[in-house]
Amino acid sequence: xxxxxxxxxxxxxxxxxxxxxxxxxxxxxxxxxxxxxxxxxxxxxxxxxxxxxxxxxxxxxxxxxxxxxxxxxxxxxxxxxxxxxxxxxxxxxxxxxxxxxxxxxxxxxxxxxxxxxxxxxxxxxxxxxxxxxxxxxxxxxxxxxxxxxxxxxxxxxxxxxxxxxxxxxxxxxxxxxxxxxxxxxxxxxxxx
Numbered sequence: 001x002x003x004x005x006x007x008x009x010x011x012x013x014x015x016x017x018x019x020x021x022x023x024x025x026x027x028x029x030x031x032x033x034x035x036x037x038x039x040x041x042x043x044x045x046x047x048x049x050x051x052x053x054x055x056x057x058x059x060x061x062x063x064x065x066x067x068x069x070x071x072x073x074x075x076x077x078x079x080x081x082x083x084x085x086x087x088x089x090x091x092x093x094x095x096x097x098x099x100x101x102x103x104x105x106x107x108x109x110x111x112x113x114x115x116x117x118x119x120x121x122x123x124x125x126x127x128x129x130x131x132x133x134x135x136x137x138x139x140x141x142x143x144x145x146x147x148x149x150x151x152x153x154x155x156x157x158x159x160x161x162x163x164x165x166x167x168x169x170x171x172x173x174x175x176x177x178x179x180x181x182x183x184x185x186x187x188x189x190x191x192x
Contacts, residue, residue, distance in 0.1 A: 034078055037071040037143070044069055047094050048145060052118040056169060061162055068151040073143045080136040080144075081122070088129055088149035090122035090170070096142030101135045114139065123170050126152065 039047070044066035048054055054062050071094075074080060080098060081087055091098075098115040112134060115121045125132055126149055156163035 034072040034074040034080060034144075037073055039071050041067055044071060044145070047071065047143075048092070050118075051092055051094065053092055053120070053169070056165070057162075061165075064159055064162060065147075065155065065166060066145070068155045069145045069147050071143065071145055073141070074138040076138055076140050078138040078142075080138060080142075081132050083132050083135045085132045086125075087122075087132070088125050089146050090120055090126040091144040091146045092120045093117050094143040094145060097139040098142060098144075099137050099139045101137060103135070120173070123174055127167075127170065127174070 041063065045059075045063045048066045048069065049059070049062050057065065072091075080091070083101075083103070093115050095117055098121055099111045100113040100115065100121060102110050102112050104110065113121075115136075121136055122132075124130065126147065129149070152163065152166075155166070
């Protein structure tokens with residue numbers, strides 16, 4: 001259990017089956033709970049297969065990976081995770097849109113990225129174990145597949161080659177994002 005005191009106050013309780021987030025703001029209390037979906041192994045594999053994440057894996061590999069994932073759904077405006085929180089999970093969006101938000105000092109909110117179906121978010125905390133660098137909020141009704149660090153290590157024990165392949169894809173994606181961010185920074189510096 002962790003209590004963060006910022007401009008707005010968040011109370012977050014992490015459970016193995018779900019994440020409960022209660023948002024206290026000047027308008028009162030709003031409770032938002034991403035709901036764990038009870039899906040069979042085949043249903044999880046079918047959802048993963050429909051994403052771009054599946055293109056580099058065989059059906060058997062997709063089935064293996066999906067056994068280590070958990071499906072969740074969330075309504076619009078649900079906080080998926082807060083900046084500074086310490087969960088070590090990543091998620092792949094199956095349906096809907098997630099906004100990644102950074103707050104500036106004061107109350108200005110910047111949407112730094114929008115995550116759409118087949119895209120993922122949260123990989124940095126999965127890999128480096130550091131706290132979240134931004135907040136993720138459901139911009140629409142959203143369905144997601146989550147992979148935790150604990151489950152990734154279990155996959156590593158069961159199938160080291162498959163876990164390496166998955167980590168390699170995550171590393172390539174993070175590298176591409178870093179290159180894009182560096183290019184955007186240079187363009188912004190040259191603009192000024």
